[in-house]
Amino acid sequence: MALIHQYRNNGYHIVLDVYSGAVHVVDRLCYDVIRGLREQNEDQTAESLADPRTAEELLRFLGQAYSSEDILDALCEVRELTEAGRLFTRDVYEPYIDEVKKRKTVVKALCLHIAHDCNLACRYCFAEEGEYHGRRALMSYEVGKKALDFLIANSGNRRNLEVDFFGGEPLMNWQVVKDLVAYGREQEALHGKHFRFTVTTNGVLLNDEIQDFINAEMDNVVLSLDGRKEVNDRMRPFRNGKGSYDLIVPKYRRLADSRNQERYYVRGTFTRDNLDFSEDVLHMADLGFRQISMEPVVGQETDPYAIRSEDLPRIFEEYDKLARIMVERERSGKGFQFFHFMIDLEGGPCVAKRLSGCGSGTEYLAVTPWGDLYPCHQFVGDEKFLMGNVDEGVKRPEIADAFRECSVYSKEKCRNCFAKFYCSGGCMANSYHFHGTIHDAYEIGCEMQRKRIECAIMMKAALAE
Amino acid sequence: MKHVKTLNTQTLNHTVKKGGCGECQTSCQSACKTSCTVGNQVCEQKK
Numbered sequence: 001m002a003l004i005h006q007y008r009n010n011g012y013h014i015v016l017d018v019y020s021g022a023v024h025v026v027d028r029l030c031y032d033v034i035r036g037l038r039e040q041n042e043d044q045t046a047e048s049l050a051d052p053r054t055a056e057e058l059l060r061f062l063g064q065a066y067s068s069e070d071i072l073d074a075l076c077e078v079r080e081l082t083e084a085g086r087l088f089t090r091d092v093y094e095p096y097i098d099e100v101k102k103r104k105t106v107v108k109a110l111c112l113h114i115a116h117d118c119n120l121a122c123r124y125c126f127a128e129e130g131e132y133h134g135r136r137a138l139m140s141y142e143v144g145k146k147a148l149d150f151l152i153a154n155s156g157n158r159r160n161l162e163v164d165f166f167g168g169e170p171l172m173n174w175q176v177v178k179d180l181v182a183y184g185r186e187q188e189a190l191h192g193k194h195f196r197f198t199v200t201t202n203g204v205l206l207n208d209e210i211q212d213f214i215n216a217e218m219d220n221v222v223l224s225l226d227g228r229k230e231v232n233d234r235m236r237p238f239r240n241g242k243g244s245y246d247l248i249v250p251k252y253r254r255l256a257d258s259r260n261q262e263r264y265y266v267r268g269t270f271t272r273d274n275l276d277f278s279e280d281v282l283h284m285a286d287l288g289f290r291q292i293s294m295e296p297v298v299g300q301e302t303d304p305y306a307i308r309s310e311d312l313p314r315i316f317e318e319y320d321k322l323a324r325i326m327v328e329r330e331r332s333g334k335g336f337q338f339f340h341f342m343i344d345l346e347g348g349p350c351v352a353k354r355l356s357g358c359g360s361g362t363e364y365l366a367v368t369p370w371g372d373l374y375p376c377h378q379f380v381g382d383e384k385f386l387m388g389n390v391d392e393g394v395k396r397p398e399i400a401d402a403f404r405e406c407s408v409y410s411k412e413k414c415r416n417c418f419a420k421f422y423c424s425g426g427c428m429a430n431s432y433h434f435h436g437t438i439h440d441a442y443e444i445g446c447e448m449q450r451k452r453i454e455c456a457i458m459m460k461a462a463l464a465e
Numbered sequence: 466m467k468h469v470k471t472l473n474t475q476t477l478n479h480t481v482k483k484g485g486c487g488e489c490q491t492s493c494q495s496a497c498k499t500s501c502t503v504g505n506q507v508c509e510q511k512k
Contacts, residue, residue: 025472354503460472463471
């Protein structure tokens with residue numbers, strides 16, 4: 001089966017051929033011609049397009065709206081694209097999925113829960129103010145060292161290894177972070193590895209010394225900020241209820257500038273309390289940040305701040321508005337990056353990567369302060385997903401096998417979704433938390449993901465002019 | 466072409482044979498942590 005997605009956005013007519021990944025910006029006539037051809041047969045081939053009966057039926061379908069000459073001209077171009085493997089291409093990847101699933105995976109990334117404690121009390125925190133359904137704890141140097149040893153030992157020939165210092169709030173255990181980076185650097189030469197360290201922080205404890213260390217050692221730093229002061233302070237207060245915005249924003253601006261506005265993200269979460277989140281993204285851009293991420297909150301229906309399906313039309317409008325403004329800003333030399341609108345149409349990831357997804361449970365594991373291993377940070381604290389520990393390694397390989405089995409082909413909802421090679425089947429933790437299985441998909445998340453991809457492609461079309 | 470402008474020159478299927486080296490970044494690691502976004506990642510071989 002072929003899979004084609006057509007949509008209009010910001011005046012552009014866009015046709016995405018899912019299995020080749022080709023993206024075409026077409027005029028209205030050609031858009032309607034492709035629509036008409038799909039109505040005849042979703043599986044057109046170069047041969048069927050050359051069949052005179054196809055042209056006759058198309059002329060009947062569109063003859064009122066366009067001249068015959070124009071319709072046949074566009075049909076000719078559609079045939080050329082099809083012959084070149086850029087339209088009506090078939091799924092050649094499904095047989096390949098077995099090979100991808102069978103391949104030996106190595107562990108290449110760890111999320112180190114360096115502190116199960118936090119100095120903020122964010123209302124939507126999935127980590128429950130850092131505690132992850134458990135007790136407050138800081139990772140010791142010994143446990144962290146064993147985690148790095150485990151990573152090196154299980155990484156096969158993989159050279160680049162990723163370690164994210166996560167929490168809770170990792171700056172609450174900063175000396176251990178520094179010591180582990182030093183240990184990792186020592187081990188690099190011995191084992192022919194390269195560590196890419198990253199840190200995710202709420203900024204409360206950020207100071208000049210920490211900033212210098214981050215700039216020297218961290219490949220990326222994620223700085224949590226929800227946007228406008230009132231929005232941020234409503235959701236990201238201290239335990240005494242005071243907001244965090246005034247304390248952290250000046251520190252973030254200094255840090256971003258000290259990194260030449262590169263290799264960092266200010267990263268926010270929007271909830272149904274700020275569905276006008278484009279204002280928050282633009283606020284952060286106006287503060288001077290050039291690398292911005294803003295995630296929809298993931299919460300259960302009972303959470304008052306959770307996104308509901310009835311919020312989606314409003315959210316789509318916000319994404320459209322943001323995309324239009326970003327195009328204008330880019331054209332006027334004031335552009336910025338928005339993580340979810342970044343898309344690499346030309347040099348993006350290979351099919352194996354797109355089929356295999358985020359790698360949680362196989363290539364990516366989370367480590368608790370006491371050294372337990374989980375498939376990812378979002379499963380931490382759920383004993384059903386306890387895979388092993390840094391002393392003994394993975395004791396329950398069946399959990400890794402279950403995650404390895406998970407792909408866009410194991411999920412019915414992904415089968416006919418145009419976005420499947422951009423999200424790789426979505427977040428398995430979200431699927432599990434909403435449906436009790438990693439082989440499903442969180443529908444509200446999927447809807448937003450599809451919209452973001454449409455916007456991202458529209459921006460490429462606009463900026464290619 | 467008069468009616469079509471194609472935004473990319475490469476097609477996905479050309480990556481089937483040479484892809485899968487595994488050196489690329491883990492998708493959730495650097496900026497999102499609550500979703501899965503793969504399409505915006507850079508192939509390590511093309512850096």
